[in-house]
Amino acid sequence: MKKPIVGILMGSESDLPVMKAAADILKDMGVEYEMDICSAHRLPDITAKYAGSARQRGIEIIIAGAGMAAHLAGVVASHTTLPVIGVPLKSGALNGLDALYSTVQMPPGIPVATVAIDGAKNAAYLACSILSIKYPDIADRLALFREKTRQSLIAKSDELKQGSK
């Protein structure tokens, strides 16, 4: 499992601060990934080639983050039958609502699995959920992560209850 199985794409380098959160989580979960800039509009042929060849290169999921009229995830999905996760990014005057609609409202036949605006973390967790149907160890790590979140919240609940005493 040394070769990347998740590709994280973003439309511009300014998207890196948000999209890096997905990479960090995949690293924590032990999932190999690669990251790239791949603009639907400014690098359409490279984007098409990336998506079109992803499956035979061993990629199993593509995460695509883009803002405004966010076409990246949809364009990637049009060139592959791999699962594509779209992250609408908050940028510009409409605060990501344009990106959300441009990502989620895909016409029948070419789906994009959309997460929340700036939801790069959930894109990574969703990728893990998808991989978990094939790799049992990722299922285990997800279960562990859920349990840790749970314990951490219970600790915070206890703190709050102490504090309000």
Place this chain on the structure above:
Amino acid sequence: MKKPIVGILMGSESDLPVMKAAADILKDMGVEYEMDICSAHRLPDITAKYAGSARQRGIEIIIAGAGMAAHLAGVVASHTTLPVIGVPLKSGALNGLDALYSTVQMPPGIPVATVAIDGAKNAAYLACSILSIKYPDIADRLALFREKTRQSLIAKSDELKQGSK
């Protein structure tokens, strides 16, 4: 592969006409599925049990369709680490915008793979994409489906060009 691997849930029987489209596509793609009514609000314990036991029952993906304050997909996702696909349904005064926001804007840690409002078809295609990373024959069938869509559109394009002559 006789046992269902996709669970299609809906919040009420009135959602069936839309959600049935997902079932039809899965059948066409040769994917075993089961369908059920599972309200986040009116059957919370059954929903929790369904989601919590899905993985060990062999389910690999859960598709959940709900309208208005559509909590079903999120609640299902909170009880399983399987990939959960949310279908926001168009109903009520807000035409599904409430269901879209209630489904896609999940907080970090519990992702829902959201498709378009009333996008039951794409929920099924997305399920196939996800399954395709594990089952090569589903990858093949998806590729075939894409090619058929392509040929059908090319034929319509030809018709249109003839007609406008």
Place this chain on the structure above:
Amino acid sequence: MKKPIVGILMGSESDLPVMKAAADILKDMGVEYEMDICSAHRLPDITAKYAGSARQRGIEIIIAGAGMAAHLAGVVASHTTLPVIGVPLKSGALNGLDALYSTVQMPPGIPVATVAIDGAKNAAYLACSILSIKYPDIADRLALFREKTRQSLIAKSDELKQGSK
């Protein structure tokens, strides 16, 4: 009346600065309360247990604040027939509009009494109004509070009229 009769729940500790306003008002009004973190998605079983046992523990109203796809109030309401007040919290790219729709657009049978986005204060006042039908002294204190608000506004009105002279 030493035991808490109002439970204030929030989805994460980051919601405390807003939700504390509800606690402060209840304290001022002499209403016993308890505060807890209770995530619909990350602690679903604890949330279910909390809501399901609230009535027999003497709780009479539950206030639940959550942001984004705010399912907390709805999930709590699905496990109790007590009145549940939902506070949609302003967080994320949509400024609480997602939380508002996720909280108020509940399907028939499982109501959530929704207040304004970040409306923790009104959640507390609404709780007092509800309690006032059972506890006459709370009705008196509410009337007093209204009268004080009134006098304070009249004083400000006088100031403004002086100042503009």
Place this chain on the structure above:
Amino acid sequence: MKKPIVGILMGSESDLPVMKAAADILKDMGVEYEMDICSAHRLPDITAKYAGSARQRGIEIIIAGAGMAAHLAGVVASHTTLPVIGVPLKSGALNGLDALYSTVQMPPGIPVATVAIDGAKNAAYLACSILSIKYPDIADRLALFREKTRQSLIAKSDELKQGSK
């Protein structure tokens, strides 16, 4: 319990078809109610008098339904400390979004317990939840209603599972 304890108000007789659903549920739940037309704008003094005298007349909850710039619930709440439930009605070009905002976004001090657009049914169920903290038999009837809903959904779930066999 012969005297009405719930007042159902609406801004115009054209709101009756929607608001009647609240009355029907209250009747089913054995809760005495009265219904009236009480426009915030066209009968402001009568509305003020109704709200201002409601508590001493024995009313315990007021449900107010109005459309467009729906001021009725807020105006009623400004004249009473009783719990006021607002039902934003779907009418006009904005489909009730204007009524939702006009009802739910109340400033601090004067809360309105808002339900979904056209959510007259939930207004009634919420009224029952509120009354249930004082009248144990209403708590019992609510629990019964929940159980019946549950059984009815389970029956529909069984039907669906049979049908899809």
Place this chain on the structure above:
Amino acid sequence: MKKPIVGILMGSESDLPVMKAAADILKDMGVEYEMDICSAHRLPDITAKYAGSARQRGIEIIIAGAGMAAHLAGVVASHTTLPVIGVPLKSGALNGLDALYSTVQMPPGIPVATVAIDGAKNAAYLACSILSIKYPDIADRLALFREKTRQSLIAKSDELKQGSK
């Protein structure tokens, strides 16, 4: 014309910084005004009395600014047949969209002349336009103001053209 003919009302003293702009313009235009705090929800009786007696006190126009579920202008209009100008104020999570809908979407019979969100200046100019049908000198001053605006813009246009040379 020593007695005020325009009343400027606002729902709280926090609205003064925006609403003062209306007063400043009226002063510039030589229109006598009075300013007051008059909450639809917290001072309903005083608001009703103010509006109901305004015409006989010599007031000819009422400007009312309020935020969130902005009922002030509508409530004032329900108690007078004078022209009422509503200024939706930008406050809270919805940035004044709630106030805009609550002010402009008045039902037939009780109109509110609505200006832009935070449009206190235009409320004053609109008041002058209305007064101009009765007081020819205000018509003259408005024409003068328009001409000055025009000359100022032409000067800025010249500057811009010089600068870009």
Place this chain on the structure above:
Amino acid sequence: MKKPIVGILMGSESDLPVMKAAADILKDMGVEYEMDICSAHRLPDITAKYAGSARQRGIEIIIAGAGMAAHLAGVVASHTTLPVIGVPLKSGALNGLDALYSTVQMPPGIPVATVAIDGAKNAAYLACSILSIKYPDIADRLALFREKTRQSLIAKSDELKQGSK
């Protein structure tokens, strides 16, 4: 008072069914009016001339109804200092929301008194309110209209109360 004092403009003849309601009310209120088609975009010079000469022709108020990017009221207001009432019309895909924003969000200096989407009736009542500061008989007729509305609602309230007995 034989010459028209209110001008009712609309952007196209398709707006007549909605805008006619304004004319009907003015007729009932004994206010002389004229009606015309005056497109901001397709008849800009005629629109400019109409607005620019309206005051000297004896017009005292202009009501302008338009849909979509509704510029008519704003363009009229830019050519006159008379009060201009804008009626955003519901047409096209955005149901009049575009027309509302295009009409109400006027920049400082050129106000438009905006009423609800399709609010032609309130445009007429607002015109009467404005005229009432100059013509006492219109003030009387408005008061009469309010009283009749009031009596009619009280009658309907009585009917409703009888019916629900």
Place this chain on the structure above:
Amino acid sequence: MKKPIVGILMGSESDLPVMKAAADILKDMGVEYEMDICSAHRLPDITAKYAGSARQRGIEIIIAGAGMAAHLAGVVASHTTLPVIGVPLKSGALNGLDALYSTVQMPPGIPVATVAIDGAKNAAYLACSILSIKYPDIADRLALFREKTRQSLIAKSDELKQGSK
């Protein structure tokens, strides 16, 4: 000028009823055009080829109509430096708002000239405006069209004035 200089593309044959209006106007204006189906998602390579070769084939403007997450115009624009006119189509639950945002909110460098939702007619008139800078006869025909529109509106204005006499 026998070869088409305008290409009208649409994402599916169901868009033809709306997009045909653009063709009809171009025919009236004597502009040669071609029409084709060219889905950004289902025929990405054909779309890329069409756009990439359009200029050398003599096409001077491309009009692209698509609904929902309408990527067609943006994808076409990414493959050509010709002017691309986007027509957001009203379809699905969001009534074309998604298509509007997906079409107009293009990131810097790849512009799409966007017209109104379902604005196929204006797409054609805009194409004529663009062509008019190169082909003087099209400028003449546009001027003529404007004059005819003007006369027709004046005639309707006269009718309206007669009718209201």
Place this chain on the structure above:
Amino acid sequence: MKKPIVGILMGSESDLPVMKAAADILKDMGVEYEMDICSAHRLPDITAKYAGSARQRGIEIIIAGAGMAAHLAGVVASHTTLPVIGVPLKSGALNGLDALYSTVQMPPGIPVATVAIDGAKNAAYLACSILSIKYPDIADRLALFREKTRQSLIAKSDELKQGSK
């Protein structure tokens, strides 16, 4: 080509920081332009004259930027058959959504080529695309610009891939 062929208009000098980006790009692309302030509302006659005489003065495209109820582009388009590019500006409480609707939702016959909110850069690139159908050297420069953008993104992609190693 010494005389300006593109006119850049803005509604107020406060729009200059955004609109200057269009000028900078035109300068880079070797396109002569002029810049001016031209308010639809405060300088309607000058705006009309500017637009009406633009074609004979040699102007080939007009770019118009305005905020709020942004009528500038539409008013300019009503006085010329030249292509008019509208830039909705982000200002006021609605963040430019009002300006977007006021600019793009033009009625049939008077089109405005609308770009993104604050999309002054794309307005310039769109102007170049339009000019490119007449001036081959602009087509060349646009192609060069696209290639440079492409190389720059590829370089950034390489950097990102190095960095993530």
